[in-house]
Amino acid sequence: MQSSSVAVKLHDMSLRDGMHSKQHQISLEEMVAVSTALDDAGMPLIEVTHGDGLGGASLNYGFPAHSDEEYLNAVVPKMKQAKVSALLLPGIGTVDHLRMAINCGVSTIRVATHCTEADVSQQHIQFAAQQGLDTVGFLMMAHMVTAEHLLEQAKLMVSYGANCIYCTDSAGYMLPAEVSLKIKTLRDALPDNVEIGFHGHHNMAMGVANSIAAIEAGARRIDGSVAGLGAGAGNTPLEVLVAVMHRMGMATGIDLYKIMDVAEDLIVPMMDHPIRIDRDALTLGYAGVYSSFLLFAKRAEQRYGISARDVLVELGRRGTVGGQEDMIEDLALTMARERGTLTGAAS
Amino acid sequence: MSLKQRAAIIGSGNIGTDLLMKMSRSEWLEPVWMVGIDAASEGLQRAAAMGVNTTADGVDGLLEAVKRDGITIAFDATSAYAHAENSRKLTELGVTMIDLTPAAIGPFCIPPVNLASLAGAGLNNVNMVTCGGQATIPMVAAVSRVQAVSYAEIIATVASKSIGPGTRMNIDEFTRTTASAVEQVGGAAKGKAIIVVNPAEPPLMMRDTVHCLVEGETKQQEIIDSVHAMVAEVKKYVPGYKLVNGPVFDGKKVSIFLEVEGLGDFLPKYAGNLDIMTAAALRTGEMLAQQRASGAQEGGE
Numbered sequence: 001m002q003s004s005s006v007a008v009k010l011h012d013m014s015l016r017d018g019m020h021s022k023q024h025q026i027s028l029e030e031m032v033a034v035s036t037a038l039d040d041a042g043m044p045l046i047e048v049t050h051g052d053g054l055g056g057a058s059l060n061y062g063f064p065a066h067s068d069e070e071y072l073n074a075v076v077p078k079m080k081q082a083k084v085s086a087l088l089l090p091g092i093g094t095v096d097h098l099r100m101a102i103n104c105g106v107s108t109i110r111v112a113t114h115c116t117e118a119d120v121s122q123q124h125i126q127f128a129a130q131q132g133l134d135t136v137g138f139l140m141m142a143h144m145v146t147a148e149h150l151l152e153q154a155k156l157m158v159s160y161g162a163n164c165i166y167c168t169d170s171a172g173y174m175l176p177a178e179v180s181l182k183i184k185t186l187r188d189a190l191p192d193n194v195e196i197g198f199h200g201h202h203n204m205a206m207g208v209a210n211s212i213a214a215i216e217a218g219a220r221r222i223d224g225s226v227a228g229l230g231a232g233a234g235n236t237p238l239e240v241l242v243a244v245m246h247r248m249g250m251a252t253g254i255d256l257y258k259i260m261d262v263a264e265d266l267i268v269p270m271m272d273h274p275i276r277i278d279r280d281a282l283t284l285g286y287a288g289v290y291s292s293f294l295l296f297a298k299r300a301e302q303r304y305g306i307s308a309r310d311v312l313v314e315l316g317r318r319g320t321v322g323g324q325e326d327m328i329e330d331l332a333l334t335m336a337r338e339r340g341t342l343t344g345a346a347s
Numbered sequence: 348m349s350l351k352q353r354a355a356i357i358g359s360g361n362i363g364t365d366l367l368m369k370m371s372r373s374e375w376l377e378p379v380w381m382v383g384i385d386a387a388s389e390g391l392q393r394a395a396a397m398g399v400n401t402t403a404d405g406v407d408g409l410l411e412a413v414k415r416d417g418i419t420i421a422f423d424a425t426s427a428y429a430h431a432e433n434s435r436k437l438t439e440l441g442v443t444m445i446d447l448t449p450a451a452i453g454p455f456c457i458p459p460v461n462l463a464s465l466a467g468a469g470l471n472n473v474n475m476v477t478c479g480g481q482a483t484i485p486m487v488a489a490v491s492r493v494q495a496v497s498y499a500e501i502i503a504t505v506a507s508k509s510i511g512p513g514t515r516m517n518i519d520e521f522t523r524t525t526a527s528a529v530e531q532v533g534g535a536a537k538g539k540a541i542i543v544v545n546p547a548e549p550p551l552m553m554r555d556t557v558h559c560l561v562e563g564e565t566k567q568q569e570i571i572d573s574v575h576a577m578v579a580e581v582k583k584y585v586p587g588y589k590l591v592n593g594p595v596f597d598g599k600k601v602s603i604f605l606e607v608e609g610l611g612d613f614l615p616k617y618a619g620n621l622d623i624m625t626a627a628a629l630r631t632g633e634m635l636a637q638q639r640a641s642g643a644q645e646g647g648e
Contacts, residue, residue: 058539058541059498059500059560059600060500060502060556060558090518090519091522091541091542091544092522094519094522095519096519114544114545114546116507119516120518122516123516123517123518318547318551319545319546319547319551320545320547321543321544321546321547322543323504324504324543326502326504326556327504329592329602330591330592330604333592333593333595334591337592
């Protein structure tokens with residue numbers, strides 16, 4: 001492969017996945033400061049939404065500091081070259097939310113489902129594609145199925161109108177060989193005009209390695225986050241990925257020093273806690289658990305005295321999927337009662 | 348002479364078949380017709396084997412039988428799209444529709460909350476909301492009857508195998524219809540609904556979480572008592588309805604964690620989401636039948 005000829009589009013997650021690590025409390029000023037700095041650094045695509053997508057504002061996932069509409073209206077008009085994307089999870093947000101985001105000027109809609117449930121995305125993918133938007137099908141927790149099963153689900157999303165399919169490692173569980181196999185399977189079987197993307201988490205420190213494996217297997221869109229600001233141990237750290245890609249002779253269109261400065265000067269000071277592979281984040285990756293469960297499990301540990309690691313391992317054993325944040329408190333209560341550290345009962 | 352009201356079931360899929368099995372045990376309703384659109388469907392064959400009249404011509408195949416067979420109640424387990432026509436044709440003939448689709452032409456019905464008042468209103472169409480609504484709105488109402496609820500949110504997690512293609516293609520209808528019933532029947536000033544589909548094997552039991560934000564000082568003991576009383580009401584028609592944890596109090600937030608196990612009539616036990624729909628629809632039909640049997644009293648409360 002002639003690496004220098006590869007054009008890979010990077011997609012920043014710090015203002016969407018990063019919302020998880022900030023409990024959805026990023027201010028409008030921070031949104032504008034980070035997005036304009038990324039725009040200036042050459043980032044082509046920036047996602048701006050509640051961590052759980054459009055309509056994610058809730059007791060279950062957390063009420064954000066501002067509505068999706070306020071964030072999008074603050075960011076979109078400020079962009080000189082970057083485009084803005086919005087995420088939507090069917091079952092949480094609806095086509096009404098898509099309509100709002102499109103009115104705000106987003107260019108890309110990403111519709112996310114669990115990797116086996118692509119057929120809940122038909123309404124939303126069809127709507128976004130009919131509006132002429134760049135429409136992405138985002139298959140989450142992709143480590144839970146075989147490459148063939150993932151392909152079958154990807155084909156459904158393509159049939160609804162998606163022009164790009166993501167293999168999404170929501171749990172940061174995958175190792176490079178698995179990423180290569182899944183991306184290659186999608187690339188070989190899907191039409192040439194359908195792009196393949198990869199979204200990694202850094203829970204096993206594989207974010208960069210997995211992204212490179214994905215590019216080498218044919219992925220042309222890669223998600224990451226400046227300084228890794230994101231759920232769990234964060235997303236693939238973009239400034240590191242850019243440096244590695246430049247060393248490998250891959251074009252990114254991004255100014256490395258500028259994105260390093262965004263990470264260091266803007267993102268790190270915003271962090272509520274260091275984004276690192278602590279034992280709970282490592283447990284997410286090791287046990288294959290949805291990365292945004294991390295802070296919920298830590299809070300349940302504080303409130304009910306059950307270790308976050310024990311809760312996360314049990315959630316993994318039960319095959320819990322993205323969106324089931326309510327199970328964390330429910331399970332911690334049940335475990336605390338079984339261990340006799342909680343009195344009071346169910347009927 | 349039997350006091351049972353004679354009923355038809357429209358839709359010969361899983362829901363219709365489960366409803367038929369439940370209705371065959373009813374003291375108040377007699378299933379006499381099952382309506383499908385495919386003569387070769389297992390649902391119609393099963394119904395015929397149970398001695399129920401069947402037609403594969405859709406609701407049009409039922410119309411001429413309405414008067415002859417004295418059908419007074421029809422349960423529609425087809426789709427929101429088909430329901431509008433089904434309802435128009437049958438209500439014209441004096442049949443009362445119990446709508447298991449998200450069409451929501453008639454008012455929402457959550458039996459332990461508002462069935463008694465609806466039954467007295469002489470309506471010709473009532474809507475059973477959604478499975479998530481049937482499982483959670485009784486809990487919202489249990490809190491809102493104690494003190495004002497400014498916001499209520501429900502999260503329904505269901506087994507992948509229990510969600511059919513109709514719901515999947517129209518998942519927005521689920522969230523919109525449920526959220527609006529959380530407000531209208533649950534009594535919350537503002538409602539939100541979330542559905543999560545989980546493919547785990549073996550399939551997980553339906554789980555539901557209800558969060559309410561209350562106004563003013565939280566009346567903890569009254570809410571606990573109200574929730575337990577409401578759980579007992581739901582258990583009367585869904586024995587597998589279970590309060591797993593809570594109510595948990597956190598400032599103004601009240602959280603209730605539920606599990607719904609089905610009866611396992613035709614649908615597997617994990618599909619508590621489907622069972623609670625058929626059970627609630629049947630209970631609604633039985634209440635109407637009971638009222639008619641006891642004569643044209645003023646009814647309602």
